[in-house]
Amino acid sequence: MNTLKINNLSLTYKNGHQAIQNFSLEINNGMFGLLGPNGAGKSSLMKTIVGLQKPSSGSIMFNDVDIVGNTNYIKKNLGFLPQDFGVYPKVSANDLLNHIAILKGIKNNDERSTQIQYLLQKVNLWDFKDKEVHTFSGGMKQRFGVAQALLGKPKIIIVDEPTAGLDPEERNRFNTLLNDISTEVIVILSTHLVEDVKNLCSEMTIMNKGKILKSGRPKELISTLDNKIWSKSIKKEELKFYQTNFNVISQQLIERQLHVTIFSMERPKNFEATTPLLEHVYFYALSQNNE
Ligand SMILES: Nc1ncnc2c1ncn2[C@@H]1O[C@H](COP(=O)(O)OP(=O)(O)O)[C@@H](O)[C@H]1O
Ligand SMILES: [Mg+2]
Known part of the structure; x- marks a missing residue:
C-alpha cells in the first residue's frame, strides 16, 4: 500500500x-x-x-x-x-x-x-x-x-x-x-x-x-444531499426571484423550458423532489464557497 x-x-x-x-x-x-x-x-x-x-x-x-x-x-x-x-x-x-x-x-x-x-x-x-x-x-x-x-x-x-x-x-x-x-x-x-x-x-x-x-x-458525498435537492420549471423572468429567495445550485434548459435546482432542508411549495447527483454535490460546494 x-x-x-x-x-x-x-x-x-x-x-x-x-x-x-x-x-x-x-x-x-x-x-x-x-x-x-x-x-x-x-x-x-x-x-x-x-x-x-x-x-x-x-x-x-x-x-x-x-x-x-x-x-x-x-x-x-x-x-x-x-x-x-x-x-x-x-x-x-x-x-x-x-x-x-x-x-x-x-x-x-x-x-x-x-x-x-x-x-x-x-x-x-x-x-x-x-x-x-x-x-x-x-x-x-x-x-x-x-x-x-x-x-x-x-x-x-x-x-x-x-x-x-x-x-x-x-x-x-x-x-x-x-x-x-x-x-x-x-x-x-x-x-x-x-x-x-x-x-x-x-x-x-x-x-x-x-x-x-x-x-x-462520491457515494457518501451524494447521500449527504438526500431529501435536500428540489427542482421546478420556471419562466425565464422568474429566475432572479428564485436566485434571490432560494439556494439555487443549477439552472438548465430542457426542451426550451428553464428548470432550477435548489438546495433546501425542506421541500418548498411547488418544488419536486430530485435524486441527488455528484453534479449537485459539486455545484452546491462551489455555491457555498462563492458566498
Ligand atoms: N506561476 C504562477 N504565478 C502566479 N500565479 C499563478 C502561477 N501559476 C498559476 N497561477 C494562478 O494560480 C491560480 C491557480 O492556477 P492553477 O493551479 O493553474 O489552477 P487550475 O489548474 O485548477 O486551473 C490561478 O489564479 C492562476 O492564475
Ligand atoms: Mg490546471
Missing part, C-alpha cells in the same frame, strides 16, 4: 497570489479525483507534489519520506502526465519511449524493450509504434502520455486534466485505462469535469481558490 500525506500545504507565487491554502489530504492506492473549476489550484498542487515547485509552507510525505526535501525520492517513484504535455518531436512512439526510459534510468536494454512493448500494447498503440508521435490524434497522444508516465513502474501516477480535448469515446477509453492500472498504485486524476470523477474514483476532493471544499467517497 502506498500513501501520500499532504499536511497544511500553502503555496504563494512571487506575485503574491496564494494558489494553495492550508491544504491537508491523505491519499492511498486507487483512483483519486481532484475536481475543481479553472483556476482552482489543481495544477499548482500537482506541480508541488511532483517537486517542480517548492511550497511556501507545509509538508508532503510519500510512504513516510519527506518529498519536499527529497524530490529525488518522488521522481524515482512517479509517473507524471502534465496538463501541457503534447508537443512531440518528429520521432516514432517506440524511439521516444526508449529515450524517456533511458532518462528514467532504465539502463538494461532487454528490460527497456520489454517494458516498452508491454506499455504500447496496454495503451493500444502497438500497431503505431513506428509512427511519429506528432502525427497522432489527441486521444492517441494522451494514451502515449500514459505509456510514458508508466515507464519505470511508478508507485504514484499523477495526470493533470488528461481528458481535456478528447472526444467522449476517447475520454471513456482513457478513463478505463487509468482505472485498470489503479489497483496497485495511487492514481491522482485532476479534472474540471464531474463526469471524469463519477463512476471512476473511489475517493475525491473538490477544491476551489486553493482550498478543499469537500472530501470523501
